[in-house]
Every structure is written in structure tokens, then in C-alpha cells.
Amino acid sequence: MVPGTGRQLTLPVGGRRRFPGGLLRGCLSSSPALSVGSHVPSAEPCCRPCRAAGRQLLWGPDYWISPLRAVHELLAQSLRLLHGQQLLEAHAGLMALERLREEITSQLHSSGSLPSDQALGVVESFFAGLQELSDALAQQLWRIVGGGVRLVREDPALFVSAVRIIEREESVDDALLLGPHANRFPAPGRPKAWRQRFYQVMQETIAAAHFKAAHVDVKGPGLGRHLATLQSNILVELRVVKDLMVQCCPPHYNILSICTHMYHQGLSDYLQDILSRDLDKQEIFMLLSWVLHVYQSPEMMGHPDLLPEVDVSTLGPLVSPEVVEQMERKYVGKVKASVTEWMRRTLEVELKEWFREEEPEMDHLGFFQSALPIIVMQMLDENIRVASLVTDSLQQKVYAMAMDELEAFLISLREALGECGKEHQKDRSTPKHYISYLLALLNNNMALSSSISTLHPGSASLAKPAEIPSSLQTALDRAQKKACRLLLEELLLDLQPLYVQLPSRKWLSGAQLVNSMCEVIDKYMRDFSHVRNPVFKFLLAESEHLVMNHYMRALMEKKMVCRSAEERIQLSTRLLQDASQLRELFHNLGLAESEQTLEVIFALQELIRLQDPALLSLEVLGFMKKYPDISDEHISILLDLRGDVSKEVRNVVLEMMAQNPQSLPENYQPIFSNILVPAPELPFCLRKGKCA
Incomplete structure (x- = not known):
């Protein structure tokens, strides 16, 4: 029996033993x-x-x-x-x-x-x-x-x-x-x-010792611990190879270089396998950060104890650029899903706040606000900053995603405003502080708008704030306009009962109607003062334009006809007094006379006050030059309001208008094109016959 082999050796028998x-x-x-x-x-x-x-x-x-x-x-x-x-x-x-x-x-x-x-x-x-x-x-x-x-x-x-x-x-x-x-x-x-x-x-020993971890060992927090162990063990072993094993092998073994390549290739294959799994965003971040920063850092392959003999830069990337790009896209996708869900919940919480019994909080200057802008910006900023710890390209991808998600959030916010506005129209008592929360939303919108540029990568080094993407700026503007429109609708709803009394002979007899209008306007402007400029100035200007527009609309819809010259003087005086009182109110609120549109009422009262109808064509021509968007129908109704314009004079005026078409100047603010006049009544027609 040969020891250790388990084999029985049978030797031939016979012959002389010549060699002992x-x-x-x-x-x-x-x-x-x-x-x-x-x-x-x-x-x-x-x-x-x-x-x-x-x-x-x-x-x-x-x-x-x-x-x-x-x-x-x-x-x-x-x-x-x-x-x-x-x-x-x-x-x-x-x-x-x-x-x-x-x-x-x-x-x-x-x-x-x-x-x-x-x-x-x-x-x-x-x-x-x-x-x-x-x-x-x-x-x-x-x-x-x-x-x-x-x-x-x-x-x-x-x-x-x-x-x-x-x-x-x-x-x-x-x-x-x-x-x-x-x-x-x-x-x-x-x-x-x-x-x-x-x-x-x-090579097999290295793989078995370091790159055969079970899947359960490299999930969640275990992945971070596993990578830290790899970092420590590989560094220790390469130190031993460099300091001791090299002395135990012939030079032509090139043992340090070959071992470095073995660790590098084994680790590369191992990481490729891990990256192919369904990882969450935190796991992807840890892997990318480890591959791109830790691996070649002085804490691992770039350790002073290994230099200069170990140079992993000659071995190529640990993970190919294509895989890095793919993992960055996966990471952004995971972050996007998280941000989308987080934004949805944030919006739900914000809208629930609207139905509280208390008004929104105020800052030290008395402007309504909520924590929404801070919460949203902190969350987006954190994700962008975390991505910057991996690569600039990942930071850019997350920044672009953040801009898209913020735009989607603003669109959802605008849609939610629309639904809330519809419900409020059904019962104006809910939400109790509807106007205050709309104003808080406008302040929040401005806070977001002013903070977005800080999210841009490298914003601190830019000479001027980074431009907001055009689609995002559009979303900001549309959300702002939606909230402003809802506020103006509230103002109009409270003014509407007063407009239905205009024009009337009761209105001609006193200033009570315009006094009531001024009280409503003043109340709303005090509320609007809780919103920051330039939105307050915008609301003030839009409120003035709304007051003028519906004032003129009411005059032309009722078709009141003056029955005498005295009544025309009374109408003209009433128009002058109303316009003067409204102009003074808006001026005191901060809107300069040059920015107001109430001037059209002053011009109208002059048209009504004119005593000689024969001069109407010249007066109308001057009126047209000031307000080039006025139409034949508008002029016809205003002439009807006088009550003394003959058919011949009307034809002359309309012919003059046809011969002098007006073009709208640049930056002209429409007046009459926003006022729809009633359609003329059709004459009675017999079936299959001609109209008389």
C-alpha cells in the first residue's frame, strides 16, 4: 500500500535484484x-x-x-x-x-x-x-x-x-x-x-474570499458594511503582497501587478453582478460613490503604502462608463419616483391646511405664507447635493429631474386650485379663510420662483442667478395667474349685486352705489396687502381694470336711454363723479393715474355731455383714436344711450368710422374688445319669405 494514496502496488516476482x-x-x-x-x-x-x-x-x-x-x-x-x-x-x-x-x-x-x-x-x-x-x-x-x-x-x-x-x-x-x-x-x-x-x-482564492457573498448580505445597510469590509481587506492583502509576497517570488512572477489585476478584475465582475440586480436608490448611490471615489482614493487603491508600485489607473475603469451611465439613469428614476410621491403628499397636506379655522401664518412683515416653499426646496436641494457627491453628470440629471418634478407639482397645484375654486363657488363659506390661503399661495409661489436658481449646480459661482427653464417659468406664471383670477372672481362676486343696479335712474340720483363699490374694493385691497409685490401691484391694477370693465359693460347691457337733455347732463355728471371717486380710491391705494383705465369713463361722459349731435362724428373720431379697439356695435349702443341721435347722424358716424379704421398701438391694453355687447334683435321673418 502506498501511504496516502490508497493504492496497492503489486511488484513482479522473480529475477535477480541487481540494484538494491x-x-x-x-x-x-x-x-x-x-x-x-x-x-x-x-x-x-x-x-x-x-x-x-x-x-x-x-x-x-x-x-x-x-x-x-x-x-x-x-x-x-x-x-x-x-x-x-x-x-x-x-x-x-x-x-x-x-x-x-x-x-x-x-x-x-x-x-x-x-x-x-x-x-x-x-x-x-x-x-x-x-x-x-x-x-x-x-x-x-x-x-x-x-x-x-x-x-x-x-x-x-x-x-x-x-x-x-x-x-x-x-x-x-x-x-x-x-x-x-x-x-x-x-x-x-x-x-x-x-x-x-x-x-x-x-485568483480562485481571492474570488472565494471576497466576491462570493450571498445576495442577502449585500442589501440595504448590509451593502455599506460589505463594501467597507472589501475596502479594508483588499488594502490589507495588497500591502502584504507588496511588502512580503514579492520577496518570496521570482521577479518574473510580477506578483504584485498580477495580484492587483486579479483583485481589480474580480471586483469588477462582482460589482457588475450586484449592479444588475434590482437595487434601491440608496444602494445605487453607495455603489456609484464607492466605485468612482472610494476605490481609487488614498483610503484604498491609492493608499500611500501601495504607491507607486500599484497604479489601478492602468487597468481601466472598475465599472465601464456605459454601466455608470445606466446606473445613473436608474438612480434618477428611483429618486424621481420618490420625489413624485413626496410632492403628492406635500400637496395633500397643504390643501388640507386650507380648511382650518385659523388663517395661515404671517411673516414679520404681515405677509401670509406657509412652510411649503421651504419644504419643497429643501427636499429638491438635498437630492441635488447628494447627487453631486457622485458625479457632475448625475447632479445635472437630478437637477433636470427636479425641475420637471417642480413643474409637475405646480401644474397639480393649479389644477387643485381650480377644483377648490369650483367647490368654493358652491358654498362661499368654505374654506373659511379662502382669500387668505390664496394670498399665502401667491407668496409661496414667489418664494419658490426666487429660490429655484439656487438649485442650479454651481449657482454659487455664477455671476448672476441661473435662468429658470422656460417651461417651469410658464408653470409658475400660470399658477400665479390662476390664484389671482380666483381672487378677482371673489371681488367681482361681491361687486356684482352693485353692478346690476347700473345704470338706473336711482343710480343717477345719488352716490350711494359708487360709495358701496369703493367700500368693497377697499376691503379687498386691505386683504390683498398681505401679498408681496409685484403681485400686490398686479392685483391692484387688475382690480381697477375689472371695475372699469364691468362698469362699462353694465352701461351698455341695460340700454338705458336718456329722455331729455337734463337727463343727459345728469348721466354725464354721474359718470364723472363715479370715475373721479374710483380714480381717487385707486390712486390712494398705490395705482398712479397713468396706470389706470378709468379714463375711458371720463371720455364717455364727454360723449354723453355733447349738446350738438351734429358734432358727434368728430367726438367719436377722437374717442376712436384713444380706444382703437372700439367697434361699430359699441358706438351704436353709446349713441343709443344719449337718446337724441337721429338715423342720419348715426349713419354719418358709422360711415366716418368705416373711413377711418384704427390699428392697435404696441402694448395697448384692450378696453372694448373685452366687453361683449348684446347681439342685435333680428326683425320678424315669415317662413320662406324675405325679412322686412
Whole structure:
């Protein structure tokens, strides 16, 4: 039984023992010492007795059986040495046996005739345990190589012995494959290519030690801990390779460079596998940040203890730019889903606040506001800043996403305003502080608008604030206009009961109607004062325009007709007094007379006050030049209001208008084009007949 192999060696019986076992032992002991890198020509006999033995083997079984019986003893001895971790001695025995086998086989092939199958079979049977010895030695070597990082610190001699044996085997491979007797006859088990296997074992060990974590170990917080462990362990092991293992290997092994490449490639493949999984945004962020920043930083591959020998920049990117781009897009998609949901909930909470019994909070200047702008901006700013910790391109992607989400939020806000406005029209008592919350929304909208530029990457270094994307600016403007329109609708609803009394003879008799209008307007302007400029100024101007527009509309819709010159004077005076009182009110509220549109009422009262109808064409021409958007229908109704315009004068006026068409000046604010006049009543017509 060959120790450690489980194989029973059966030796032939008979023949003379011409070469005792001690001769082979002497052959082994007399062989020159082998060192790493030495050339061992296995095709030549190791000593004179072996060469003599080879010659005697040619004479037949009776001459070569005896020396071969010593193989059993040498195999057993080599196995004992191997089990005692005397690797160099065990390997010397292995090489002696291989030389003996090769010498005998060589002599058989050199006899001048082809060796018989029986002779070759006998040799093969005697050396059957040789392959098992070689395999057992190889297994021992690969265990040593697999634990190389630990051994070079604890027992470098064992690792050095393994490397020396691998080098001996490489020399034998080279001699058999490249020497003068190369391919003379096949050598069993050659080439062994143990150096190639050495690198392969190291790579497998690295992969098994670091890159075989279960999926459950690299999820959530476990991923961060796993990456930190990888960072620490790889750095420690590369330090050992650089400081110790390099001294245990021949220079041509280039062991530090090859190990660095093994760690780099193994880590690259491992990360590719992790990145292909369904990761959440936090996991993607950790991986991208680790790959792009930690890996090459002084805390890992750029550590001073590894430089300058280790230079991972020569190995290419750990993760390809295409994969980085793909992961950035995935990250943005995950962040977008989170932001969308967060914005939806924020809007829901904001709208619920509208139905509280209390008014919205005020700042120190008395402007209504809520925490909405701060909450939204902080959330978007945080995501953009976090992305900047990975790459500039990811920051730009998240910034673009943030702008899109803010635009979508404003659109949703505007739609919610519309629904809230409809519900309020049904019951104006709810929400209780409807106007106050609309004003708070307008202040919030301005706060958002002024803060958006700070979200732009690199905004701190820009000479002037970054421009807001046009589509987002449109969304801001539309949300503002929607809230302003709802506020003006509230004003109009309270003014409408007064407008229905205009014009009337009761209205002509006193100033009570315009006094009531001024009270309503003043009340709303006090409310509107809780909104910041320029929105307050906009609301003030729009309120003035609304008052004028509906005042004129009421005059033309009722078709009141003056019955005498005295009544025309009374109407003209009433118009003048109303316009003067309204103009003074808006002036006191902060709207300059040059910015008001009430001037049209002053012009109208002059048209009504004119005593000679024959001069109406000239008066109307002057009126047209001031208000070029007035139409024939408008003029006809205003002429009807006088009550003294004949058909001939009317025709002259209308003909004059047709001959003097007016074009609208640039930046002209429409007056009459926004006032729809009633359609004229059609004359009675018989069926299939002509109208009279």
C-alpha cells in the first residue's frame, strides 16, 4: 500500500535484484541541489548507476525487474516526506522517480526497434503510483498557495518552498517541450503548467474570499458594511503582497501587478453582478460613490503604502462608463419616483391646511405664507447635493429631474386650485379663510420662483442667478395667474349685486352705489396687502381694470336711454363723479393715474355731455383714436344711450368710422374688445319669405 494514496502496488516476482533500493537512494542523494529557477534536464539519467541500470533494462525482464522494485520504497518515502510538509525533499524524490521512468522509457525507445506493449505496460504498472504522488504534492502546493497571504506573514518558508517546486517543474516542462530532445516521446503528465495553476489558484482564492457573498448580505445597510469590509481587506492583502509576497517570488512572477489585476478584475465582475440586480436608490448611490471615489482614493487603491508600485489607473475603469451611465439613469428614476410621491403628499397636506379655522401664518412683515416653499426646496436641494457627491453628470440629471418634478407639482397645484375654486363657488363659506390661503399661495409661489436658481449646480459661482427653464417659468406664471383670477372672481362676486343696479335712474340720483363699490374694493385691497409685490401691484391694477370693465359693460347691457337733455347732463355728471371717486380710491391705494383705465369713463361722459349731435362724428373720431379697439356695435349702443341721435347722424358716424379704421398701438391694453355687447334683435321673418 502506498501511504496516502490508497493504492496497492503489486511488484513482479522473480529475477535477480541487481540494484538494491539503496542504489536509488544514493542516486537521489547524489543529485545536485535544486534551486528555484534551476534547469533540470529530465531526459538524462541522474547518475552513473542509473545509466547502467538503463542499459541493463534493454536485455529483458530478468535484468530490469530488480531496480524497479525500489520504486515502491521511494514512493513510500516521498509520501512520508510530503505528509511531514518536507516539500522540497518529497519533490526531489518525485523528480528522481520521474527521471528513472523517463530513462527507462527512453532506453526502450532507443533500442532500435519499437518497444513491446508488454515492456511499456510493465514500466507503466511499476510507476502507477507516481501520478498519485504528483497529484498529492500538487494538492499540498495549492493549499499553500491558496493561503499564501497568510503564510508569507506566518511561515514564509513554506510558501517559498512551494514556489521553488513550481519553478523546478516549469524548468522540466521547458526542457521537455523546448529542449534538444523535445517531443522525442511523450512524457506522462507533461506539461504540468504549475505556474499557470499557481496564478489560477490565487485568483480562485481571492474570488472565494471576497466576491462570493450571498445576495442577502449585500442589501440595504448590509451593502455599506460589505463594501467597507472589501475596502479594508483588499488594502490589507495588497500591502502584504507588496511588502512580503514579492520577496518570496521570482521577479518574473510580477506578483504584485498580477495580484492587483486579479483583485481589480474580480471586483469588477462582482460589482457588475450586484449592479444588475434590482437595487434601491440608496444602494445605487453607495455603489456609484464607492466605485468612482472610494476605490481609487488614498483610503484604498491609492493608499500611500501601495504607491507607486500599484497604479489601478492602468487597468481601466472598475465599472465601464456605459454601466455608470445606466446606473445613473436608474438612480434618477428611483429618486424621481420618490420625489413624485413626496410632492403628492406635500400637496395633500397643504390643501388640507386650507380648511382650518385659523388663517395661515404671517411673516414679520404681515405677509401670509406657509412652510411649503421651504419644504419643497429643501427636499429638491438635498437630492441635488447628494447627487453631486457622485458625479457632475448625475447632479445635472437630478437637477433636470427636479425641475420637471417642480413643474409637475405646480401644474397639480393649479389644477387643485381650480377644483377648490369650483367647490368654493358652491358654498362661499368654505374654506373659511379662502382669500387668505390664496394670498399665502401667491407668496409661496414667489418664494419658490426666487429660490429655484439656487438649485442650479454651481449657482454659487455664477455671476448672476441661473435662468429658470422656460417651461417651469410658464408653470409658475400660470399658477400665479390662476390664484389671482380666483381672487378677482371673489371681488367681482361681491361687486356684482352693485353692478346690476347700473345704470338706473336711482343710480343717477345719488352716490350711494359708487360709495358701496369703493367700500368693497377697499376691503379687498386691505386683504390683498398681505401679498408681496409685484403681485400686490398686479392685483391692484387688475382690480381697477375689472371695475372699469364691468362698469362699462353694465352701461351698455341695460340700454338705458336718456329722455331729455337734463337727463343727459345728469348721466354725464354721474359718470364723472363715479370715475373721479374710483380714480381717487385707486390712486390712494398705490395705482398712479397713468396706470389706470378709468379714463375711458371720463371720455364717455364727454360723449354723453355733447349738446350738438351734429358734432358727434368728430367726438367719436377722437374717442376712436384713444380706444382703437372700439367697434361699430359699441358706438351704436353709446349713441343709443344719449337718446337724441337721429338715423342720419348715426349713419354719418358709422360711415366716418368705416373711413377711418384704427390699428392697435404696441402694448395697448384692450378696453372694448373685452366687453361683449348684446347681439342685435333680428326683425320678424315669415317662413320662406324675405325679412322686412
